Structure formats: structure tokens, C-alpha cells
Amino acid sequence: MAEDDRSPEDEFQELLRNLLGGQGGLDPEALQRLSGLGVDPAMLQQMMRQMQGVFASGADGIDWNAAKTQALHLANKDGLSISAGDRQDFDHAFSLATLWLSEATSISDLAAPARALTRGQWVEATLPVWQELAEPVANSIADAMTAAIDAQTPEEMKGIVAGAGRLMRTVGGSLFAAQLGAVIGRLSLEVVSGGDVGIPVMPDGDAAILPQNFADFGRDLEIDEEQLALYLATRELAHARLFRHARWLRLHVISQVTDFARGIHVDMDALEELASRFDPSAPEELKAALESGALLPQRSESQTTALTRLENLLATIEGWVDVVTADATQRLPAADRIAEAVRRRRAVGGPAEQAMGSLVGLELRPRRLREAAAMWRAVTDAVGTEARDSLWDYPDLMPTAEDIDDPAGLVARLQARARGEEPARDAFDDALDALLDEAAAGRDAETSADDGADDGDPGDDAPQDPRPV
Structure with missing residues (x-):
């Protein structure tokens, strides 16, 4: 069949074969255009082979192997090893920090020793x-891709692209x-x-420092290494100790983040408007939209409330660690100079952390860190470390x-509890008592109704006395 005589169905099927079927591939010119998105051409080829494997296996959903491959490619490009001298230096730092922490908190030490990790190991x-x-x-992105192809496909073409919805969902994801x-x-x-981003991304009870990034952090501080x-070793151990002690805290933080993320939906109008004028030879606009979060709509009122709760939680954690x-x-x-540098770094965030905020619509900022630290300082001075740490x-x-x-x-309540006094009642206590009284009244009413039924005339259904008159 001549190239000009091919039907739209033939062209569509050939595109799928070349792109995803493993029977062909992207031509060099297409690769050159796509590399303008900031993706290494070699990495792009590898990702395409992984996607081909997904479609060949018939899997439905998101292939997270692509995320792992891309992350490790960037993490390992500058080397995979840590020198023996660096490992020894941080082993000594963690050993001394462990002793110091035992004087500053009643929360027990970690079960496993802290480690020096490469960037790839951290990933x-x-x-x-x-x-x-x-x-x-x-x-949400994957669902938007499915909806977009369905909405923009003319009726006469729907038979041609039948079944492509799942495929496009997988592509988007x-x-x-x-x-x-x-x-x-x-x-x-x-x-x-490990605790540098403020949330518990490391496995429970794990503490780590990345020597490859340590030098960059201290380069402009003019502080003895x-x-x-x-x-930094002391701070990392404090963070890890807290999450190991309060095992419920990890789930508490992660669930608040995921609750926020579940409310995110792609702005379909922005997606369709961008697609209508997208030029493959000039992908800068698409790249800017993805990196800026332009495809994510403004936060809803419920999301704003969830974000405030999360920021207060992160500030409470980081304040205690501080x-x-x-x-x-x-x-x-x-110590004071280093602490201020750490606080500024957490408040501003780096380019990658900002990109993460654009990607999931959430910046992990303990905005009330100074206020939370002042609260923990007041509690420590008033009731001591053991009573303070018992709050976790x-x-x-x-x-x-x-x-x-x-x-x-808070200090007054803790001091009253230490004296054995009953805590002052609040609105929650009153509401709980009212709820319990209402439930008790309902049970009493049911009991009275049952007793009334038993006291009535037994009537003809009552058993007769078998004794002779």
C-alpha cells in the first residue's frame, strides 16, 4: 500500500507499533526534539523500553520502575562510593552525638547504628x-489522559482508538x-x-548522612567541618529517635500528606488548552507548565485546611528536634550559627524541593517552626525533659x-498533672459528656419500653396452670 493511501487507522496502528510495540522506535529527529524536555536521550530510550515491557505484559496502572530508573541515573552520575575516611569521620560523629543526646532527651537510642549513605542508596x-x-x-494525571483522549476523539474515530483509553492512562501515569x-x-x-526534608522518608529507626552533599552544605558557612x-549527626539522630519512639507518628504524617494529595485533580481546561497549541519542536512551554504546577488547579478550601494542619504538625516535630x-x-x-543555617535552608528549600511542590501541589514547610521551638523550650524549662518527651x-x-x-x-496543664490535679474541663469534655448522657438516656428509654411490655395482660397466649381445680 502506498504511503499516501494509508487510512487513519493504519497510521494510528503503525504509530503504536513503532512507539510502544517493540517493532520499531523513535527516529533520531524525534529523539532530538524530545530531549529538549530536559531528558537525556539515552535515558529516554531506556524508559521507552520499560514502557514497551509494561504494555507487552498487559499490566494496568503506573510503572514506578521508570521513576526509580530516572532517579538512580541522576543520583549515581557523580559516583557510587564513599571514601573510608568519610565513613570513619561520620561514624565518630554519630558515636559522640549519641552520648550527647542521652543527656538531652529521655527517648532511647536507635536499635541500629546510623550510616553514611550514597545518593543512590538514599534514593x-x-x-x-x-x-x-x-x-x-x-x-489523577493518568485519569486526565484517558478523559482527554475520549473527549477530543471524533465519533467517527472512536472505533479506531477503541481500547486506547487504558493504554493512554498507562502512558500518562x-x-x-x-x-x-x-x-x-x-x-x-x-x-x-535522612530527615532533611522534614517528613519520615527513611525506614523506621534509620538515621543517615550523605557525605557527598555534606561539603556543599557547609561550603559558604565558614564553620569547622x-x-x-x-x-548534623545529632539532629539526624534526634529526628530518627522521635519517629522510632512514637511509632504512630510516621503514619500520622504520611496520612495527612496523602489526604491532601487525594484532593488534587488536573485542570482539564488548562491541559486541553496547552495541547491545542503544543509544538513538538518547541517543548519549552510544556516543560514550564509541568515544572510550575500550572496543570494543577488552585487549592480547595478543604485542602487549605489540611495544609494548615500538616504545617502545624511538621512545625511541632521540627521544633522538638531543634x-x-x-x-x-x-x-x-x-552550634547557634549552624542551627540558624539549617532553619533558613528548611524555610527556603532548594530547587528540587520546589519542583516536588509543583509536582504534587504541596510544599513541605514547617512555617511555624520558631513558634513551635519556643513552645518546646518553655515546656522543657518548666517541667524537664522526661515530662516533655512523654507528650510523644x-x-x-x-x-x-x-x-x-x-x-x-500547656505548661499549666503539665504542672497540674504533675501535682496529681484533674485537668481543667474544656469544650471537648462538655461535648463528650453530653453525647454520653444522650446515649444513656436512649438506653433507659428502651429498657422502660421493654419492662412495660412485660407488665401487660398475658391474655389467651399465657400458659395455663396444669393443676386440677
Whole structure:
């Protein structure tokens, strides 16, 4: 058949074969155009082979292997090893930090020793959490691709593309996964420790520092590297100890993030408007839209409320870590300067963290960190470390946003509890009592009704006395 005589159906099928079927591939010119999106051509070829494998296997859903491949490609490009000297230096820093922390907190030590990790090892360890956080958004992207192809396909073409909905859903999800991998890979070039991003991305009880990024963090601070290593090791151990002690806390943080992410939906109008004028030879507009989060609509009111709760939770965690680290590192002359550098870094975030915010619509910022740290300082000074740390024993004991606003009220409650006094009643107690009284009244009414039925005339159905008259 001559090329000009091919039907639209033939062209569509050939495109699918070449692109996804493993019987062909993208031509060099197409690869050159797509490389303008910031993806290495070799990596693009590898991703295409992975996608071909997904379609060949008939799998339905998102192929997260693309995210892992892309992240490890970026993380490992500058080397895969850590020198023996660096490992020894950080082993010593973690050993001394462990002793200092034992004086500053009653929360026990970790079960496993802290480690020095390569960037690639950090990616491997944290990818499951990033996947869990991003999956709701990935599903939204994938669903949008399916809806877009269905809405824009003319009726006379629907038979040709029948069955392509699942395929396009997989394409959309896989493209998002690859973009997520690129962001995680860039993030691995910036993070200094396991708890550096503020959320528990490391496995439970794990603490780590990335020596490859340590030098970049301290380059402009003009602070002795030994002091810097001791401070960061102490902070990392404090963060890991907290999440190991309060095992419920990890799920509490992750669930709040995923609850926020589930409310995200792709702006279909923006997606269709961008697609209508997209020029493959000039992909900069698409790249800018993806990186800026332009395809994600404005936050809803419920999302804004969820974000406020999450920011207060992160600030409460980071504030405790700040205070414990400060107490444990009092022997370091530069401790205050390092602490301020860490706070500024968390407040501003790096390029990769900002990209993560655009990707999932959420920036993980403890915006009330200073207020939360002031609350923990007031509690420590008033009741001591043991009573302070006991607030992490159960979820209902953890300080609230109101406690950050009014540390004196929290201190008064803790001091009253230490004296054995009953805590002052609040609106929650009154509402709970009213609910219990209402339930008790309902049970009493049911009991009275049953008793009334038993007291009535037995009538003809009552058993007769068998004794003779």
C-alpha cells in the first residue's frame, strides 16, 4: 500500500507499533526534539523500553520502575562510593552525638547504628515513601489522559482508538512517574541527611548522612567541618529517635500528606488548552507548565485546611528536634550559627524541593517552626525533659496548634498533672459528656419500653396452670 493511501487507522496502528510495540522506535529527529524536555536521550530510550515491557505484559496502572530508573541515573552520575575516611569521620560523629543526646532527651537510642549513605542508596531507601505520597496525583494525571483522549476523539474515530483509553492512562501515569524520578534524583543531590526534608522518608529507626552533599552544605558557612558534622549527626539522630519512639507518628504524617494529595485533580481546561497549541519542536512551554504546577488547579478550601494542619504538625516535630539538638550540642561554639543555617535552608528549600511542590501541589514547610521551638523550650524549662518527651507517648498527648499559640496554657496543664490535679474541663469534655448522657438516656428509654411490655395482660397466649381445680 502506498504511503499516501494509508487510512487513519493504519497510521494510528503503525504509530503504536513503532512507539510502544517493540517493532520499531523513535527516529533520531524525534529523539532530538524530545530531549529538549530536559531528558537525556539515552535515558529516554531506556524508559521507552520499560514502557514497551509494561504494555507487552498487559499490566494496568503506573510503572514506578521508570521513576526509580530516572532517579538512580541522576543520583549515581557523580559516583557510587564513599571514601573510608568519610565513613570513619561520620561514624565518630554519630558515636559522640549519641552520648550527647542521652543527656538531652529521655527517648532511647536507635536499635541500629546510623550510616553514611550514597545518593543512590538514599534514593533506594526513600523511594517507597515518595511513591506513596505521589500516587494520588499520578492517578489523577493518568485519569486526565484517558478523559482527554475520549473527549477530543471524533465519533467517527472512536472505533479506531477503541481500547486506547487504558493504554493512554498507562502512558500518562508512566510519564508522571518518570518526572517524579527526575525530581527525586535532583533532590538526592541536595539532601544532607535522612530527615532533611522534614517528613519520615527513611525506614523506621534509620538515621543517615550523605557525605557527598555534606561539603556543599557547609561550603559558604565558614564553620569547622568537625563541628558541622557533629551538629548534623545529632539532629539526624534526634529526628530518627522521635519517629522510632512514637511509632504512630510516621503514619500520622504520611496520612495527612496523602489526604491532601487525594484532593488534587488536573485542570482539564488548562491541559486541553496547552495541547491545542503544543509544538513538538518547541517543548519549552510544556516543560514550564509541568515544572510550575500550572496543570494543577488552585487549592480547595478543604485542602487549605489540611495544609494548615500538616504545617502545624511538621512545625511541632521540627521544633522538638531543634530544642533537643540545641541542648545536646551546647559544647559546640558554632552550634547557634549552624542551627540558624539549617532553619533558613528548611524555610527556603532548594530547587528540587520546589519542583516536588509543583509536582504534587504541596510544599513541605514547617512555617511555624520558631513558634513551635519556643513552645518546646518553655515546656522543657518548666517541667524537664522526661515530662516533655512523654507528650510523644500517645497521639492525644501531642501538643496542638493552640498549644503553639499559648505555651503557658500547656505548661499549666503539665504542672497540674504533675501535682496529681484533674485537668481543667474544656469544650471537648462538655461535648463528650453530653453525647454520653444522650446515649444513656436512649438506653433507659428502651429498657422502660421493654419492662412495660412485660407488665401487660398475658391474655389467651399465657400458659395455663396444669393443676386440677
